[in-house]
Amino acid sequence: MSELVNRKPETGAFFARDRAWHAPALTPGYKTSVLRAPQRALLSLDGTISETTGPVFGHSMIGELDNDLILNYARPGESAIGERIIVHGRVLDERAKPVAGALVEFWQANAGGRYRHKKESYLAAIDPNFGGCGRAITDEEGRYHFRTVRPGAYPWPNGVNDWRPAHIHFSIFGHGFAQRLITQMYFEGDPMIWKCPIVGTIPDKAAIEQLIAPLDWGNTIPMDSRAYKFDIVLRGRRSTMFENRLEGN
């Protein structure tokens, strides 16, 4: 975190996206960004009341297995194949205050690096007991957690031999639909992180490191699962890198 001290001071209640911290929209090394990047100057539109105030998510909308990717798609008595892990952390605002009641959604490839998606073409096997998505709502202290298997790395058609490191996609809704952060979490110690063209679009190494969840030995469940800790900081000086693309895996 020491690299963060040189960043701009807080200026007020609204924190504009810091373009030096976040990836630029146009990054030709990540091929599909060329078509996705805006070609004209951005316009700023005022949010409508419904965009900024609704809906408010509540714990009652979450099913019992929604935060358990090992079981939420599995046949009765079976479970997903792979290294069992727990991912947990807190959603914090720009002043490090917990954000309660935020909807946190996550999706990922299976242990072999294969998504359950009709457009997926990677030859790794589908796991019949793994769907690959789930959700949770943060508690009063901004905490969320889910159980899953560690996703596999996979190749993708970008350069001649490009691979995505093991990663989990995250979407975080605030109290309105216009408040949304989409990002990805990586795993401590994975050498593939530094070879990835998507990771490589992030200009600041400290911003990349903030996306790498450390192994959290203290929360390991003996004889069961290891734990990884991933805190998410909404808009502000220490904000989690925002992903430019808005849909898909």
Ligand SMILES: O=C(O)c1ccc(O)c(O)c1
């Ligand atoms: O934007 C893309 O093309 C793309 C490809 C592979 C991924 O794993 C991903 O997250 C995005």
